[in-house]
Amino acid sequence: xxxxxxxxxxxxxxxxxxxxxxxxxxxxxxxxxxxxxxxxxxxxxxxxxxxxxxxxxxxxxxxxxxxxxxxxxxxxxxxxxxxxxxxxxxxxxxxxxxxxxxxxxxxxxxxxxxxxxxxxxxxxxxxxxxxxxxxxxxxxxxxxxxxxxxxxxxxxxxxxxxxxxxxxxxxxxxxxxxxxxxxxxxxxxxxxxxxxxxxxxxxxxxxxxxxxxxxxxxxxxxxxxxxxxxxxxxxxxxxxxxxxxxxxxxxxxxxxxxxxxxxxxxxxxxxxxxxxxxxxxxxxxxxxxxxxxxxxxxxxxxxxxx
Amino acid sequence: xxxxxxxxxxxxxxxxxxxxxxxxxxxxxxxxxxxxxxxxxxxxxxxxxxxxxxxxxxxxxxxxxxxxxxxxxxxxxxxxxxxxxxxxxxxxxxxxxxxxxxxxxxxxxxxxxxxxxxxxxxxxxxxxxxxxxxxxxxxxxxxxxxxxxxxxxxxxxxxxxxxxxxxxxxxxxxxxxxxxxxxxxxxxxxxxxxxxxxxxxxxxxxxxxxxxxxxxxxxxxxxxxxxxxxxxxxxxxxxxxxxxxxxxxxxxxxxxxxxxxxxxxxxxxxxxxxxxxxxxxxxxxxxxxxxxxxxxxxxxxxxxxx
Numbered sequence: 001x002x003x004x005x006x007x008x009x010x011x012x013x014x015x016x017x018x019x020x021x022x023x024x025x026x027x028x029x030x031x032x033x034x035x036x037x038x039x040x041x042x043x044x045x046x047x048x049x050x051x052x053x054x055x056x057x058x059x060x061x062x063x064x065x066x067x068x069x070x071x072x073x074x075x076x077x078x079x080x081x082x083x084x085x086x087x088x089x090x091x092x093x094x095x096x097x098x099x100x101x102x103x104x105x106x107x108x109x110x111x112x113x114x115x116x117x118x119x120x121x122x123x124x125x126x127x128x129x130x131x132x133x134x135x136x137x138x139x140x141x142x143x144x145x146x147x148x149x150x151x152x153x154x155x156x157x158x159x160x161x162x163x164x165x166x167x168x169x170x171x172x173x174x175x176x177x178x179x180x181x182x183x184x185x186x187x188x189x190x191x192x193x194x195x196x197x198x199x200x201x202x203x204x205x206x207x208x209x210x211x212x213x214x215x216x217x218x219x220x221x222x223x224x225x226x227x228x229x230x231x232x233x234x235x236x237x238x239x240x241x242x243x244x245x246x247x248x249x250x251x252x253x254x255x256x257x258x259x260x261x262x263x264x265x266x267x268x269x270x271x272x273x274x275x276x277x278x279x280x281x282x283x284x285x286x287x288x289x290x291x292x293x294x295x296x297x298x299x300x301x302x303x304x305x306x
Numbered sequence: 307x308x309x310x311x312x313x314x315x316x317x318x319x320x321x322x323x324x325x326x327x328x329x330x331x332x333x334x335x336x337x338x339x340x341x342x343x344x345x346x347x348x349x350x351x352x353x354x355x356x357x358x359x360x361x362x363x364x365x366x367x368x369x370x371x372x373x374x375x376x377x378x379x380x381x382x383x384x385x386x387x388x389x390x391x392x393x394x395x396x397x398x399x400x401x402x403x404x405x406x407x408x409x410x411x412x413x414x415x416x417x418x419x420x421x422x423x424x425x426x427x428x429x430x431x432x433x434x435x436x437x438x439x440x441x442x443x444x445x446x447x448x449x450x451x452x453x454x455x456x457x458x459x460x461x462x463x464x465x466x467x468x469x470x471x472x473x474x475x476x477x478x479x480x481x482x483x484x485x486x487x488x489x490x491x492x493x494x495x496x497x498x499x500x501x502x503x504x505x506x507x508x509x510x511x512x513x514x515x516x517x518x519x520x521x522x523x524x525x526x527x528x529x530x531x532x533x534x535x536x537x538x539x540x541x542x543x544x545x546x547x548x549x550x551x552x553x554x555x556x557x558x559x560x561x562x563x564x565x566x567x568x569x570x571x572x573x574x575x576x577x578x579x580x581x582x583x584x585x586x587x588x589x590x591x592x593x594x595x596x597x598x599x600x601x602x603x604x605x606x607x608x609x610x611x612x
Contacts, residue, residue, distance in 0.1 A: 086487045184530045205511040217525040224490045256605040299562040
């Protein structure tokens with residue numbers, strides 16, 4: 001199987017309590033693709049400017065990612081400048097220069113149109129809907145979004161959510177979108193809008209999966225230090241969707257395993273800036289951390305009798 | 307086995323988005339004892355004024371709790387007036403009237419001095435140390451605290467922590483006490499101060515257990531609505547310590563089970579004001595919710611091969 005991903009490609013300048021990096025590779029499609037590439041084939045659609053360093057494209061290709069769908073146009077690549085203080089759950093955006101991303105209109109190469117799985121990373125929900133109209137019917141459509149679209153394009157977003165199989169949001173987005181303080185109510189409300197599954201990411205606190213089978217509460221991975229949380233959500237999505245596409249089955253147990261794979265990938269990603277930690281990963285390390293997750297969260301039946 | 311608990315007994319007036327209650331039964335020793343009473347024998351030490359309603363003492367006795375150690379003195383019972391807004395993790399204290407609790411000096415009845423387990427609920431760490439000096443050497447000593455003592459009695463608190471087997475704190479207390487932003491670093495730091503185990507409660511996000519065996523990350527119970535979080539931490543401690551005392555063994559697997567029992571008890575407690583929800587509980591309901599916890603958080607090994 002393979003995944004078509006449509007989203008942003010960026011050059012990020014990031015400051016955290018642990019250091020500062022300028023113009024490093026970032027963007028939702030980038031983090032997603034790199035993470036998913038450990039599990040399955042990935043085809044990327046995005047846009048960069050003529051200033052986009054060739055080494056970044058080479059890095060993606062080296063993981064077998066199909067970069068044919070990355071359009072190179074006149075102008076500069078999307079830049080994001082952000083900072084994290086001690087509460088590493090919340091990024092403070094210092095500047096966003098959309099540049100060529102401002103007029104991004106996804107062009108899907110013909111041989112991308114038959115992918116079994118589609119991941120619509122965070123872009124304008126109108127464009128996400130447009131991508132769905134351009135491709136052959138996939139087995140699985142997963143989408144992400146952000147607070148901006150909830151605030152300015154809620155109708156389009158509602159239409160999109162009714163057409164996808166899995167919606168992924170973080171906790172604050174789910175609360176804002178559904179106007180429910182309780183994440184459990186928010187997840188149940190999102191399911192009622194059409195998707196078969198809903199994932200709510202809780203940053204360092206793990207993630208929740210909602211479906212007709214009930215709720216799965218994935219624990220957090222107990223990391224001592226988070227160096228840079230940028231891209232953690234997209235890296236989670238890459239592990240989650242990548243695992244499902246690799247196994248080519250959609251059932252409750254597979255989705256639970258996929259949630260852990262997503263959490264494993266995100267836990268690696270935050271250990272260094274940009275894709276630095278992911279660059280040195282292999283499947284063996286991923287499986288080891290998955291098993292650690294099981295150890296961290298395992299408990300037996302109670303020794304209580306009536 | 308049995309537990310000696312020393313702590314506060316209060317009349318709480320509470321407002322949450324779901325309602326308002328005046329002068330209902332509360333206090334750290336109360337919530338702890340009621341919760342622990344589902345697992346083992348409990349002996350309470352505390353103080354109330356002559357205005358303390360007899361029905362409250364009767365309620366505790368009806369669960370088999372030994373209330374002989376509750377001193378009744380001239381004056382009024384401790385009152386706490388608090389409010390929760392939509393972020394139910396943080397209580398806003400509107401007023402604290404210590405009344406008879408201001409001069410509380412724990413008196414331990416002779417037949418309480420041989421309890422196998424001692425729970426030092428949140429009181430002045432100097433008094434907590436004093437209790438330890440008054441009793442025969444117990445099998446297990448567990449203590450709780452609060453931000454006030456971290457701020458004004460840090461030395462006493464450090465001395466206490468070096469003498470207990472298990473220290474329980476919530477996330478903000480652990481961060482404040484250790485001056486570590488990372489809860490994982492905070493837990494490891496607390497272990498180095500002497501206790502064999504450290505528990506960090508994360509409110510709606512579950513709880514962490516630290517020991518030489520590593521870390522256990524207990525998931526949150528996915529409750530749709532939290533009506534009143536008052537006493538959740540002490541109710542957690544009651545289930546946690548109650549389970550350990552019942553099984554009369556201290557090993558990693560038992561402590562993990564105890565963490566889930568604590569989480570189960572806290573999840574019931576927040577479903578209504580004061581002890582209302584706990585009043586209608588029985589061991590059968592506790593076991594059922596424990597099994598639900600397992601279902602909510604279970605996942606299989608990954609289907610990944612190298």
